Amino acid sequence: MNKKRILSIVSLLLALAIYQNARAAIDLVSFTAKQQGRSILIEWETATEFDVAGFVISRNTNPTLIYEDVSDFIPAEGSGVIGANYQFLDDNVSEDVLYYYLLRVINTDQSEEQFGPILMMITLKDVFIPLIVTP
Numbered sequence: 528m529n530k531k532r533i534l535s536i537v538s539l540l541l542a543l544a545i546y547q548n549a550r551a552a553i554d555l556v557s558f559t560a561k562q563q564g565r566s567i568l569i570e571w572e573t574a575t576e577f578d579v580a581g582f583v584i585s586r587n588t589n590p591t592l593i594y595e596d597v598s599d600f601i602p603a604e605g606s607g608v609i610g611a612n613y614q615f616l617d618d619n620v621s622e623d624v625l626y627y628y629l630l631r632v633i634n635t636d637q638s639e640e641q642f643g644p645i646l647m648m649i650t651l652k653d654v655f656i657p658l659i660v661t662p
Contacts (some may be wrong), residue, residue: 551640552576552577552578552579552632552634552640553573553574553575553576553577553579553605553610553632553640554573554574554575554576554610555571555572555573555574555630555642556571556572556573556574556610557570557571557572558570558571558630558642558643558645559571559645560626560628560645560646560647561647562647562649562650563616565618565620565622565649565651566616566617566618566620566649567616567617567620567626567628567647567649568614568615568616568617569584569614569615569616569617569628569630569645570612570613570614571612571613571614571630571642572610572611572612572613573605573610573611573613574610575605575606575607575608575609575610576603576605576606576607576610576611577607578634578635578636579603579605579632579633579634579635580602580603580633580634580635580637581600581601581602581603581633582598582600582601582603582613582630582631582632582633583596583598583599583600583601583631583633584596584597584598584601584615584617584628584629584630584631585597585628585629585631586617586626586627586628586629587626587627587644588624588625588626588627589627590627590644594627594629596631597615597617597619598615598617600633601613601615620649622649622650622651623648623649623650624648625646625647625648626646626647626648627643627644627645627646628643628644628645628646628647629641629642629643629644630642630643
């Protein structure tokens, strides 16, 4: 083999290695939060999952500070062919506090990716709508 051909093969292998390392472990379809009673329901859906061990939900009240894990490790259920739907109920929340949530993806090689933050605040105040009765 000549040197030019060897260089081409090495360049191709390097490009493939860089692409493989740059590829996201999941194809995230959605990552949402909504109030459920006095709790916050975090839901996410993946289209595909490559070499994913699982997920952790982290939370903070200030997006510039360190996030705290609020969920246990949630094992991955998808694969490279199909994704899955997940949810976590955060029931340790206070009214009228703005929460920031991150989705941490834990890969099988122990590397991590993060998605978010998403924001959510629960309110439990009663809303009164005036009732006007006309004769």
